[in-house]
Amino acid sequence: MRIIGIDPGTGILGFGVIESDAGKNQLVDAGVIRTPVKEDDAVRLQTIFEEITDIIAQTHPQEMSIEKLFFAQNVTTAMTVAQARGVVLLAGRQAGLEIAEYTPLQIKQALTGYGRAEKKQMQEMVRVLLGLKEVPRPDDCADALAAALTHAAQIKVK
Numbered sequence: 233m234r235i236i237g238i239d240p241g242t243g244i245l246g247f248g249v250i251e252s253d254a255g256k257n258q259l260v261d262a263g264v265i266r267t268p269v270k271e272d273d274a275v276r277l278q279t280i281f282e283e284i285t286d287i288i289a290q291t292h293p294q295e296m297s298i299e300k301l302f303f304a305q306n307v308t309t310a311m312t313v314a315q316a317r318g319v320v321l322l323a324g325r326q327a328g329l330e331i332a333e334y335t336p337l338q339i340k341q342a343l344t345g346y347g348r349a350e351k352k353q354m355q356e357m358v359r360v361l362l363g364l365k366e367v368p369r370p371d372d373c374a375d376a377l378a379a380a381l382t383h384a385a386q387i388k389v390k
Contacts, residue, residue, distance in 0.1 A: 233387060234260065236293040236329070237380025238284075238320050239372045240301065242276055242312040243269055245320070246372030247284065249291045250362065252384035259362045261291050262373045273312065281319040288327045296324040297383035299375065300333045332383050339375075342382040354378055 233253070239246035248262035265283045267276035298320060301313050324331050334342075341347040343357040355367040355374045361381055368374040 233295065233384070234291070234293040235295050235297055235380045235383050236288065236291065236324075237376040237378065237383065238296065238298040238317075239375035239379060240299060240313050240317040240320060241372060242273070242280070242316045243267060244370065244372045245280055245284070245316055246370075246374070246376035247287055248368070248373060248377030248380050249287070249293055250377065250380045250384060252387065257361055257381060257384055259364065259377070261287070262368055262377055264370060264372050273315070277315055277319050280316055281323055284320050284323045285327070288323060288329070293329060295330045295332065295383060295387075296320075297332050297334060297379040298324075299339065299379050300335045332386065334379060334382050339378050339382045342385050343378055357381075 234249065234251050237248045245265040249260040251258045251260050265280055267279050298317065301310060301317060321331060337347040340349040340354060344353050351371065358374050358377045358381065359367045368377055
């Protein structure tokens, strides 16, 4: 099963594609989509939509795992991240992907067994579970891979 994980954001959106087969996970592709802060929101969202659509077309995932936005201290930031999530969800549906959403707590629980794990613990588990020499950078990329690994673990449980 090929899964694309998404860590939503407007300035930096992380993505990670893994291949999961019989409990073994392998990195296919990972990175970030960056949009300029001073650019109009509509243009930034279009960039995110077009780039994630291209990544889906190039990597051929069957399912998408995206981090849920459930809390934000800054309402403006929450709204722009929600908009970015929306265009990613649209791109996923248009590509015919099954979509699963997980809270940060669920992702931490799935990877470390502890819902309040620190970011460094999460990143190290991503590195270990994918057999990588180094933790994926930037953090948004590692977070997206964590979302994909969480979904792979959920599929294995079913």
